[in-house]
Amino acid sequence: MMRLALRLLALSFAALTGTPALAQAVANDEADIAAREQEAKAKLSKLRADIDRVLSLQSALQEELKQAQSDLREADEAVQKQSAAQRHLQADAQAQQAALQNLESRRAASAAGLQAQREDLAQMLRSAFRLGQHQQLRLLLSQDRLSAASRVLEYHRYVQRDQLARVRKLMDELHALAELTEATRVQNDQVTQAMQAAEVGLQALAQQRAERESLLEELRSRQRDHEVRLKNLRHDEQALQTLLETLRDVFADIPEQLQAEQSMAARRGRLPMPAAGPVLSSFGAGLPDGRRSEGWLxxxxxxxxxxxIAHGRVAFAEWMNGYGLLLILDHGDGYLSLYAHNDALLREPGDWVEAGDPIAEAGSSGGQSRPALYFELRxxxxPVDPRQWLRR
Incomplete structure (x- = not known):
């Protein structure tokens, strides 16, 4: 930056004094500076391509992050629902298993009771067979024991009927238990199959969630890379600020070739527009990286x-990171105007210009997606709001 200031001072002094030796020295220095500038521009071209890629990918990356976060939320909720369903199925399976065990116990008890009733009935039938029909006839013909025999026969018939009824009841109960047990087994098999299917689904959802978590982490890593790039861009902005502070009134101690008719302050609100076209982005508008615009696009x-926009002298005219082909005019009294993203610069450092003089050709250098002029007034x-100074 000191080299730039010395160069400008030498040019001005040579022009005013007309000293040939000094002019030749300045010319040699200019050639050396031009070579260095060409080398720097070659190195910066790759940086400009990187900046263009970061700017174009940043918006898409934000959308991918939002979508990945939404997908991950859906996956988490799906896993939660599937886990709840799995727990319900496990509870149902446990209940079915307990019911099946209870039915098995009841069936075993009923089977044991039926076996006992069958044995009692068989014993009774064997006893009746041993008595025989003749024994029953003798009991009937015995007048003195007729009443007792009648009661005995009636008792035998009652016991037989009761035993048969109990056997039928037990058999009906066993049949019902068998049907219920079979239905419970079928239901238990269905619950088991549902649990197996739910487990497979849960594993698939867990795998899907893991994949989405991996994708989200990858996107976050890329976002961190972009944040580093944006940090570098902000560093470039700070470099521009430093440049502006260095260039402020860099020509203040050099006699002006022409005096401005009026000072900048006196022409507030009456300065011409730097280019014809609509204002796409105003002073203070939000930028994609979270900053606020310090000028007009x-x-x-x-x-x-x-x-x-006014009488002044070219203080800077070359490519700058984040601004493309940039030209800065020093208007004196601390006022600077900046013209960025040009496709061509028509003036060189040290040139004097008047309001309305062409100084550049608009374009899209520095990573712009469309032709536009970025203008700042400081x-x-x-930075100050151009709306308060320019006449539209």
């Missing part, structure tokens, strides 16, 4: 003339 055609290094 004016939509214009590629190659359209960019004009000086006083003492601080």
């Amino acid at each position: 004016i939509g214009t055609a590629a190659g359209a003339p960019v004009k000086a 006083r003492n290094g601080q």
